[in-house]
Every structure is written in structure tokens, then in C-alpha cells.
Amino acid sequence: MQDSPSLSFGAGKAFTIKSILVPLLRRPRVAQVVKWIVYGSLIINFGIYLYDDWTAFNSSLPADAPLADVLERFTTSADMLAWLGLVFLFELETYVLPDEAFKPWVIRAFLIARVFCYTSILLAAYGYTAETLENYEVTEVPGLTSLCQLADQGRHVQVDSIEYVEITADNCNILASGERFFQIANEVSVIDVPTLAHVQWIGWVDVVNAFVWLIVVALIEIEVWLQTRDRFSGRLMESVRQIKTIGYAVLSMDAIIWATTGYPMYAWDSFLWIFGFWAIELNLAEWELDRVKQLRAAAAAS
Secondary structure, three states, X not given: OOOOOOOOOOOOOOOOHHHHHHHHHHOHHHHHHHHHHHHHHXXXXXXXXXXXXXXXXXXXXXXXXXXXXXXXXXXXXXXXHHHHHHHHHHHHHHHHOOHHHOOHHHHHHHHHHHHHHHHHHHHHHHHHHHHHHHOOOEEEOOOOOOHHHHOOOOOEEEOOOOOEEEOOOOXXXXXXXXXXXXXXXXXXXXXXXHHHHHHHHHHHHHHHHHHHHXXXXXXXXXXXXHHOOOOOOOHHHHHHHHHHHHHHHHHHHHHHHHHHOOOXXXXXXXXXXXXXXXXXXXXXXXXXXXXXXHHHHHHHHO
């Protein structure tokens, strides 16, 4: 791409994510390399979260746990798999496939895949909400005043929102504070008062993050719909882009919260997803640029 990108045809003057990303179009090869590095990192992250969910499942639930509780433990993995599918669909739609590839059967296939992804994402958002509310269904363990009473019995203590540690004689004095311990809902692990308060608060961060992402991706869907109809400007388009920018700011704040409260992996993952969808935003900007050039050329020729 030889010319400097100019999206004044419908770009608007408000600060949006697009205004940050458009300069990358001057170096398309660099932009594509960065994009695929981010996509590869997201796939690796999915594997890590799947392992974490499996570990948490083995540590917190009994062997005869209800299926609903088991599925709830794998909420994060199911959520990430659906988001990966959605990113893949957006990448095909906004960059990989040419316009002529969108035959009726392709459009139907995209719709079916979208329904599957959004259903999984909505169920995951429900799962985060249910799990957060479940953190308030606590029962105090009678007679338990020290973790050493459970040492070397194969029991686990929850030390943050995702980690469970087996209680042994070597670590029972350092894993928890206070003399009151609780069990959450159907879990067999125990948790102390300060950790319980922390887990409850972090749960709401997860819920906010999940629903803000739903808003952001819904706005991307609207923007794609508008661009397929050559509507690159107007009040609706500008509102969509500005609200998305606010959404990305909220998601960044969630990532910062995780980074500063002992969840660097969550923070890293959150920023990766933000960058992953910024790659889709970059595709949208390039699509707009190319289409505007075509419209201008057609207008000049007429």
C-alpha cells in the first residue's frame, strides 16, 4: 500500500480505537505479523486455561459432583474456545475472504457458527455470574480452627480465586489466617475469611469483564453490518466507535486490576484478547480504506 491511509471519508474527529490503529496500515506486513503472533498466543493461552480448569476441577469438587458444577468449573475454557471461534469468523469476514466468496451457503454457515459461539459466550457469562453469586453460599466448617486439623488428608484450601493447595503438615500453618473456615456451595475445599472476601470481589470483576466484552463484540457486529452497506460515517457509526473505545478502556482497567491483585496470567490474557480484537478493528479500518478508494474511483469515472 503506497499511499498514506486517509479515512477522512467517514472517519470523524472523535478519538476512537480506529484513530490509533490506522497508522499501522502504512506498514501492512508488520501489522499482519503482529496480528498472527497475537492469534497464536491466544491459542496457547486456551491450552493453559484448559489445564487450569482441569486442575481446579480435580482439587475442588468430589468425584460424584453434579454435572452442572463440573461444567461450571470449565466455564473459562468454554468461554475462550467460543471467543477463538468468533475471532476466526471475524478474521474470515473482514480480511481473508473476498466479497464474491460470500455465497448464500457461506452466509448460512457463518450464521450457524455465530449462533454456536454466541450461545457458548452467553452461557459462559451466565456461568461467571452464577459462580460469583455462589461465592456467597458459604457454610462455616464447625470445629475447624486450624488447617493443621486437615493436614495430610487429601484436602485442599483455596488461596485465591483460581488456586487450590493441598493441605500438609509442612504448609498448614502458612496457607491461611484466622480461625474461621468456610466451604463454598458444593465444594469440598475450605477457604478462610480474607480469601473469601477477595474471591467474592474478583468474581464481580470477572462478571463485568464478560458483559462488557459482549457489548463490544455486539458493536463490532453492527460496524461490520454498516460497512457491508458502505455506511462509513453518520451518527450511528460514530456512536458505535466511541462506545467501543469506552468498552476497551473498561476492559483495560479489568486487566490492570488482575495485574495488581495477583493474577498476571489473567491480565496478560485480557490484554491479548484486547489486541486480538484490535486486529479485527485494523481489518475494518483497512476494509473501509479500500472501499472508500473504490467509491471515489467510481465517482470520478462517472
